Amino acid sequence: MRYLVLSLIFLLIFTSAHAQQAAAVDSMKRELAKAKTTEDKIYWLDFLSRTLMNVDLKQADDYGQQLIDVAEESRDRKLMIRAYTSNGVRCSYQPGNTEYVKRSIGFYDKALAIARQNKMDDKTAGILLRLSHIYLAVPDNDKALNLANQGFSLVSTLNNDSLKAEAYNLYGDVYISRNEKIIALRNYFTAARIAEQLKIPVLERSSMINLSVFYSSVGDFDQAIDYYMKANKKLSSMKEKNTPYVNAMDQNYIGNLYAQKGNHDMAIKYFRKSVQIADSLKFTTLKVPGYSSLLNEYLRMNEPQKALEYFNSAEGIELKQYLANFGFSGEVDKGYGYIYHQLRQYDSAKIYFERAAPYYEKTASDFSKATFFSQFADYYSQINQLDKAIELFRKARESADKVGQLEVSKKAVQSLDSLYRRKGDYQQASVYNSIYHQYKDSLETVNKEKEISQVEIAEEQQREAQLEKERLELKRKRYNIQYLAITIGIATLLIVLVMMGMFKVSAATIKMIGFFTFLMFFEFIFLIFKKNIAYITEGEPWKDLMFMIALAALLLPLHHWVEHKVIHYLTSHNRLTSSGKTLMDKFKRRRTEV
Numbered sequence: 319m320r321y322l323v324l325s326l327i328f329l330l331i332f333t334s335a336h337a338q339q340a341a342a343v344d345s346m347k348r349e350l351a352k353a354k355t356t357e358d359k360i361y362w363l364d365f366l367s368r369t370l371m372n373v374d375l376k377q378a379d380d381y382g383q384q385l386i387d388v389a390e391e392s393r394d395r396k397l398m399i400r401a402y403t404s405n406g407v408r409c410s411y412q413p414g415n416t417e418y419v420k421r422s423i424g425f426y427d428k429a430l431a432i433a434r435q436n437k438m439d440d441k442t443a444g445i446l447l448r449l450s451h452i453y454l455a456v457p458d459n460d461k462a463l464n465l466a467n468q469g470f471s472l473v474s475t476l477n478n479d480s481l482k483a484e485a486y487n488l489y490g491d492v493y494i495s496r497n498e499k500i501i502a503l504r505n506y507f508t509a510a511r512i513a514e515q516l517k518i519p520v521l522e523r524s525s526m527i528n529l530s531v532f533y534s535s536v537g538d539f540d541q542a543i544d545y546y547m548k549a550n551k552k553l554s555s556m557k558e559k560n561t562p563y564v565n566a567m568d569q570n571y572i573g574n575l576y577a578q579k580g581n582h583d584m585a586i587k588y589f590r591k592s593v594q595i596a597d598s599l600k601f602t603t604l605k606v607p608g609y610s611s612l613l614n615e616y617l618r619m620n621e622p623q624k625a626l627e628y629f630n631s632a633e634g635i636e637l638k639q640y641l642a643n644f645g646f647s648g649e650v651d652k653g654y655g656y657i658y659h660q661l662r663q664y665d666s667a668k669i670y671f672e673r674a675a676p677y678y679e680k681t682a683s684d685f686s687k688a689t690f691f692s693q694f695a696d697y698y699s700q701i702n703q704l705d706k707a708i709e710l711f712r713k714a715r716e717s718a719d720k721v722g723q724l725e726v727s728k729k730a731v732q733s734l735d736s737l738y739r740r741k742g743d744y745q746q747a748s749v750y751n752s753i754y755h756q757y758k759d760s761l762e763t764v765n766k767e768k769e770i771s772q773v774e775i776a777e778e779q780q781r782e783a784q785l786e787k788e789r790l791e792l793k794r795k796r797y798n799i800q801y802l803a804i805t806i807g808i809a810t811l812l813i814v815l816v817m818m819g820m821f822k823v824s825a826a827t828i829k830m831i832g833f834f835t836f837l838m839f840f841e842f843i844f845l846i847f848k849k850n851i852a853y854i855t856e857g858e859p860w861k862d863l864m865f866m867i868a869l870a871a872l873l874l875p876l877h878h879w880v881e882h883k884v885i886h887y888l889t890s891h892n893r894l895t896s897s898g899k900t901l902m903d904k905f906k907r908r909r910t911e912v
Contacts, residue, residue, distance in 0.1 A: 343373060356392045363388060371411045372603055374656045375644060382408055395436045397548035402429035402443060406452070413455040414683045421453050434730035435768075442479060443472035448490050455683075457721055459495045463522040466492050483521050487528050494535060506532055507782055523552035530575070539579035546572050563604055566595040570607045577615055583614055593633075602636065609637040613653070629653060646678025652690055659697050667697055688726045695733065704737050711737070728757035804842055811835040819890065825889040832888070836881040844869060 329739040346369065350362040363385035370378035382405045401424045409422035426449045433441040446469030453462040466488050473485045486509035493502035510525035526549035532792045533541035550568040553561045578755030589611045596604035613634070616625035628634050638650045655670035669696045693857035695710035718726035731754045738747035815835050818828050851865055 343369060350810060356388060356394070356397065359388050360392075360397050360400060364400065368404065368408045368411075371408050379699075380410060386499065395432055395438070396441075399429045399438070399441050399445075402426070402432070403448070406445075406448060410448075410452050410455070413688060415681060416683055417681070419452065419455055419683075423449065426452065439450075439472050440476055440478060440481065443469050443476065443485075444540070446472070447481075447485055450488055452493065454491060454495050457495065459492065462492050479512055479516055480518060480521055483509045483516070483525070485510065487524060490528055490532065494532060499532075501535060503532060519552050519555040523549045523556070526552065534575060534578065541573055543572060543575050543579075546575060562595070562599055563601065566592050566599065566604050567607060569595060572610055573608075573611055577618060578696050582615060582619055586612065589615065603640065605633070606637055607641045609633045612665065613637070617657075617660075622657050626657045626661065629657065645681070647676045648682065651677070652693070655697070656693050657702075659693070664697070664701050670702075671697055684717040684720040685723065688714050688721065691717060692726055692730060695730075699733065699737060704741055707738050708734060724757060724761050728754060728761060731757060749840050804838075808835070808839050808842060811838065815884075815888070826890050829885055831883045832881060836884075840877040 343366070344411075346366045350366060353359045353362055358722045363381055366383035367378050367385055370381060383402060385401045386762065387538075388444065389397040404745070405430060406422045406425035407436035409418045409425060412418035426445055430442065430445045430449065432444055446465050450462045450465035450469060453459075453465060466485070470485045473481050476482075486505045490502045490505040490509065493499075505765060506525065506528050510529065513521040513525045526545045530542045530545035530549065532538070533545065542575070546568070550565065550572070550646035553565055553568070558564075569588050573592065576582075577585035589608045592611075593605045593608035596602075596608065603724070613625055613628055616622075616628060641647060641650050651670045651674035651699065651905055653670075655667050655674060658664075658667035658670065674690065678687050682690070691710045695707045695714060698707035698710060700703075711733050715727050715730035718730065720726075731750045733755055735747050735750040738744070738750060811831070812835060815828070815831055818831065847869055848866070
């Protein structure tokens with residue numbers, strides 16, 4: 319299989335946004351001890367319980383319960399909602415653990431009940447969106463869509479654009495899970511437009527990551543890498559203190575995109591970069607995703623001996639220790655079992671597979687079960703224990719069907735066909751052969767739909783590009799109207815200034831109007847120069863600075879000289895005043911003649 323410890327990877331992706339140094343836990347505990355107000359206690363219990371999900375699960379559960387206790391005793395409904403929501407978020411960090419998924423839903427349901435009872439529509443909408451997302455991990459796509467619809471119906475009544483962007487992003491996630499790619503893409507694009515208008519870096523980054531995941535799901539890994547790299551650059555605009563830790567996770571994720579593309583050298587480069595960043599931050603736990611990805615990469619490259627050596631190295635030991643501490647010891651045993659199986663060391667493989675079995679029977683998600691049962695069944699097939707292989711392939715198919723893993727289901731029934739033929743039971747073999755062709759047809763349909771989706775996605779991108787072009791054209795026209803209005807305004811002021819010099823107007827008034835006229839005139843020139851030079855400086859600060867210094871050195875003296883000369887001329891000479899008097903006399907004479 320391509321992934322050895324998939325559940326670990328997803329665990330750390332979900333928790334990356336809250337990763338902190340292990341030493342920070344003690345600091346948080348000290349801050350909690352000093353907290354006097356209920357709000358301060360809630361803040362630190364919330365932060366501490368979520369952070370500990372990546373350090374110590376038991377402590378995380380304890381502090382999570384303390385958070386609920388403090389909020390309940392306060393009888394403040396907003397704090398109660400926050401406490402239950404925090405625990406729901408905390409438990410959602412373990413999507414591969416069915417028990418934690420159930421607990422997450424339970425906490426969200428309690429928060430939702432309080433929000434609805436107290437008619438807090440914004441809180442209700444946010445919780446519905448979170449609930450929808452966790453149901454995607456169950457998975458229950460229909461329930462997720464229903465909750466998303468409920469949440470969006472509330473969001474549409476609120477004046478909250480950031481929540482609206484989150485709702486569109488969630489719709490994208492839901493429709494991706496339903497294999498409705500074009501609808502998903504449209505929702506992601508809408509969310510991205512709102513985020514760009516709001517200029518909220520966290521929201522912009524979230525939209526870019528969603529688009530990266532989308533393009534990865536349709537096999538366009540170059541686009542996926544482009545969007546994730548853009549998302550990573552957004553970290554420099556974010557003020558959150560955890561951005562260095564998130565950056566380490568980003569490098570690991572980009573490495574996995576290169577791995578899916580088949581570029582092993584680039585994948586390993588990014589995995590190593592992730593580990594190096596985590597090491598520089600002196601945060602051991604943050605190295606684990608990189609370790610896990612490196613181990614998986616050696617297996618993708620069909621180098622089980624290298625994978626075994628790595629699993630037994632110092633880095634591999636850290637990885638195994640982390641898995642054991644968080645209740646993922648079954649993943650370690652499965653990893654050894656699979657590696658020894660690939661090395662054809664069957665006695666060792668059997669020991670580890672059998673040790674891993676209870677964990678997958680009781681705790682693991684259906685996704686993980688399908689992978690494990692399929693691997694274990696392959697082992698029994700190769701050592702000719704056909705009945706056990708048949709039993710496990712049936713389990714693999716059952717688990718794969720629950721989560722829509724058609725490839726695993728197809729492999730399982732194909733293997734069952736082969737196993738029954740080896741046993742001489744051609745009737746059962748024929749049954750599974752027929753089922754195999756059904757799965758094959760389904761996969762071919764999915765692949766055709768994928769090809770069609772890629773064409774439709776290209777069309778959608780063209781449509782989006784055309785809309786963007788139209789938006790830019792409208793923007794350009796609006797700007798041109800503004801430039802024309804400013805030009806007319808400056809010209810009008812200059813005419814008014816000259817007219818003042820033609821009539822008896824106080825020197826102070828002429829100086830005041832002249833000051834504002836020339837200030838606007840030269841600032842307008844400066845604006846035009848700066849706008850047209852942007853393509854040369856490319857926004858680089860040092861180039862912009864040098865350009866502005868040069869322009870100011872030229873325009874500032876010119877501004878003062880021209881303003882001084884014109885104002886002096888208008889206030890100290892009589893020629894214009896005489897011209898004005900002549901005009902007035904002519905006007906009066908004509909009126910008399912009439």
